[in-house]
Amino acid sequence: MSGVVAGSKTVRSSGWVKIAVSVLVLVVAAVSWWISKGSTSSSSSTTGQSSTALTQLAKLTVAPEDTGNTYNRDDWPHWIGQGKSCDTREIALQRQGTDVKTDAQCRAVSGTWVSAYDGVVIHDAGQTDLDHVVPLAEAARSGTRNWTKDQRKAFANDLDQLQVVSARSNRQKGDQDPARWLPEKDSCAYTIKWVATKTKYHLTIDKAEHDAINGVLTHCTK
Numbered sequence: 001m002s003g004v005v006a007g008s009k010t011v012r013s014s015g016w017v018k019i020a021v022s023v024l025v026l027v028v029a030a031v032s033w034w035i036s037k038g039s040t041s042s043s044s045s046t047t048g049q050s051s052t053a054l055t056q057l058a059k060l061t062v063a064p065e066d067t068g069n070t071y072n073r074d075d076w077p078h079w080i081g082q083g084k085s086c087d088t089r090e091i092a093l094q095r096q097g098t099d100v101k102t103d104a105q106c107r108a109v110s111g112t113w114v115s116a117y118d119g120v121v122i123h124d125a126g127q128t129d130l131d132h133v134v135p136l137a138e139a140a141r142s143g144t145r146n147w148t149k150d151q152r153k154a155f156a157n158d159l160d161q162l163q164v165v166s167a168r169s170n171r172q173k174g175d176q177d178p179a180r181w182l183p184e185k186d187s188c189a190y191t192i193k194w195v196a197t198k199t200k201y202h203l204t205i206d207k208a209e210h211d212a213i214n215g216v217l218t219h220c221t222k
Helices: 002-059 088-096 136-140 149-156 167-173 187-200 207-220
Strands: 081-083 098-102 108-114 128-132 162-166
Touching: 002 187, 002 207, 081 088, 088 098, 088 108, 088 128, 088 162, 128 167, 136 149, 162 167, 187 207
Parallel strands: none
Antiparallel strands: 098 108, 128 162
């Protein structure tokens, strides 16, 4: 009798193992499908945005840089007040960080930020830099000689083109355009934003800059 019982237990155990394996296979398949779906969606989005950026790029005026328009940082006022005691930098830190907490003066006292250019994770707001995707000096060389101070102020505080990044990556970039510098991470997103900014403000683009961006975006559409 005991032999029969033992055999029944063995059969039941084997059955449970088969069920568990089947469930595990289904879970793995579901996770793989979900990841694949997200990856495909993200890739499709980047491809579409890159195609749009290529269309915008083709419409930009290609011209030599206006090196005679001397850049003076004081001519581009920032960071301006954005209401509720917050300035442009503080708003950018809130929007681009995770679990950001601020004090009564709107200063970020805690949070986490991931540098858009190199993926560095930052836990101290004081160690972040706020970078203009199209640098102010680059804008000064790109057909803005006759801009008013209000126009320069609007550009310098445009949250659409400001990125929270590591100090190291910001120093490496300086005021270089994509012909001379590209970020370690996601050059597709970077050049898409670069072209969108130049389009928004009707800025000119030099030939080397144009060709470098065209090369990146063409690759991003594949």
